[in-house]
Amino acid sequence: MKDVTKNACHLCAPLGASLVYKGIQNCVSVLHGSQGCATYIRRYLIGHFREPIDIASSSFTEHTAVFGGQENMIQSIINVINTYSPDVIGVATTCLSETIGDDISMILKEFHKRRGESKTPVILYTSTPSYRGTHVTGFFKTLHDVINQTAIQTEPVDRMINIFSGLFSPAEIRSLKEIAASFSLKTILFPDYSDTLDGGNWNQYHPIPPGGTPIQIINNCGNAQASIDFSFCQKDEISAGQSLFGKFGIPSYRTAYPIGIELCDTFYDTLATLSGMEIPKQFMRERERLIDGYVDAHKYLYGKRAVVFGDENLVFSVSIFLAEIGIDVVCAATGGPKDSLIGLKTKEAFARTDILEDCDYEDVEEWVIHNRADILVGSSRGNKIARNAEIPLIRCGFPIHDRVGAARQNFIGYKGTHNLFDQITNALIEQRQNSMSINYGTM
């Protein structure tokens, strides 16, 4: 354990929870704690998605902190109902409410009792103190809890699967849905914030931005034939797929973010198996093009040294992809918990990689200062490191606060990988071109 965290490489758990709740149709989240947490989280998310994001807080005061948060919680739910008329309210705890020991299920019971017959939205809740997890674990924990609280099994639906998404961009979510649809599968993708966090300009005012998975559809998750679950680097106890397997025996495919040929193959093969279909031609064409791209550009890449950092799942997949194209992943770093990158540690290709877990950006910066790197791949928070080291930073993951288009970035699937591949290759080419004394017009 380090003495002090400098420039943390992870955010706090309720941010992950808020993101999941943004994936439910007509849902507003309420963070149980002080006002600041909710406002800071909003600001941070808005900086990335550039969309309106309303997150309510139960706004603790001194009195609440001493006597418990029940009344504030109840009042905030009522005020959210009156302001937004939501179908769903997603409650997440914060460090504060957890520390004073508020029991949300008890509070909700009391709320329902007082509410009586009045029309009341579905209220979901999760426990997300940040001293127990990061925004990534908070995301998967909330996803798990929502499924756990809502999925019911009635009649299994033929050719229907669940896709439990990861911290993907809205564009990536759209692409996952399209891919699954091409296999003639009915898919429940959750959480689906592809519209709520990447919407059009409005023709009319929307208290809650349109989009998201309707709660009735989430209920139906219990009737799927299988789950594809992207909580690959997470512990079993916060895997939604695992939970449905335990409850209803629905097989769960824990899948790594599909980046690179190898990991994409696994993903598309899983879809082929689940659908009983061959992989559609269009994807095979994309795959061929990607391999052709690898070949065309391999000489620009061989032996280049990359540092990858961010969400453990992303770091895992991006590292495997980079190794696949001949780039040495010299350092793979995450703010995620110890052992979250165990999957890399056991792979031959990363025997010489420095794998940093539970690290902060200062650790990454130190690493880059004392070792040599040619390129960084990670969030925009690596900007300072890249600037000081004078090497390119390929922005991917969360947050991207210094560029537009974070919501439209698509780096998954064969096509998305190709996109990432071109960005990395071109950044390295540009670096080389700029460093040459002669102005070469062909590279």
Place this chain on the structure above:
Amino acid sequence: MENRALLKERENHILIKESDQTQISCEKPTLAGAVSQRACVFCGSRVVLYPIADAVHLVHGPVGCAAYTWDIRGSLSSGPELHRLSFSTDLSEQEVIHGGEKKLTAALNKLITTYRPKAAFVYSTCIIGIIGDDVDAICKKISNVYGIPVIPVDSVGFQGTKKDGYAAACNALFKIIGTEPVTNIPVCSINILGEFNLAGEAWIIKEYYQKIGITIVSTLTGDGRIDEISRAHGASLNIVQCSGSMMQLAKLMKEKYGTPFLRVSYFGIEDVALSLYNVADFFSDYPEIKENAKKLVYEEITSRSKELDLYKKKLAGKKAAIYVGEAFKAFSLIKSLRSLGMKVVLAGSQTGNTEDYETLRELCDPGTIIIDDANPAELSRFIIEKEADLFIGGVKERPMAMKLGIGFCDHNHERQIPLAGFEGNLNFAKEIASSLCSPVWRFTKKQSGGTK
């Protein structure tokens, strides 16, 4: 007007100039579930102290509070940049249970030996208010070991609002002031309070004062340095810009050191000029200062008036909505928008007090909506109802305004373009024009006539 707030408890926080004679309700804790744009006590302290660039700022608590405030403010430094790093004790569950004192001690030792700062600020956040670490005792101990001020900032998030955070920051600053001897400080000398050097604004202001013959002892806290702050009590006058945050410090200094203070603002031609004149008048024994000020104002205005006129033509008649953290800024914005020929249809703040809102009421045109501690639902509703063309606020309000198809100008602490002083005034006009005059609005649909 009936039902102008969506929530009953919020009714009295909103008034319309002229039709409402009642006093606005303000300085209240935020209503639970209302989606306030406010942050917390910690936020207040952090924004005030943050620009001090040669101190370490250690946030004691779980990681979030520090992570979200890492380098989000455009406060520039001409030297050290310690303030741009985010330090957290990042408490784990075990530490929350057994106390974080050990971790805090270790963190301070580590930071002070690594960075050799001139001081350290330790911000207590919500969890500390619950687990009750003896932060004061630890700070004292560490301070004795290293011989630098190690100052606890009592910024527990739930113990009040942002305003209380300002007060905690002022108390922290007050502990530093007076710790160094003051010799060789000229009579015509001031401290600049409530100026945070966003996008280098403090430098612009300082230059004005230097040009007219006034010495600056310290800036609190833009481009701030501990040793300057320690000598702040040697100045003859405090000039206070962001009064919401710094008035308390001015009052404390007046009490203890007898330093008088003046309220000023550097936004908009009218207010900048007035501020310079008022300060010059204070030093009336030195009439050359006033002469210099007049000259400076004349030159600064005339050298830009042609360009400014171009923007005025483009902006005349447009309607703006303003929502800011501190009410003082709204006063200046209303005046400067008016001088650009624009109209303000909504003006609000997160933390204004009764007096502030009275001033706002006087400044605003009839029909203007005045709002305290607003939320996105209310703001959206009034933007539409009042058919605003432009919103002036911060990042949190930006996407809301744009979704509704209206222009936006960032006047919050993240801005990278200086908007203070005479050149800032021109930048401000440019900024607004670059949003309002963009051809993209042709493709969007501006809404009108209410939300229901």
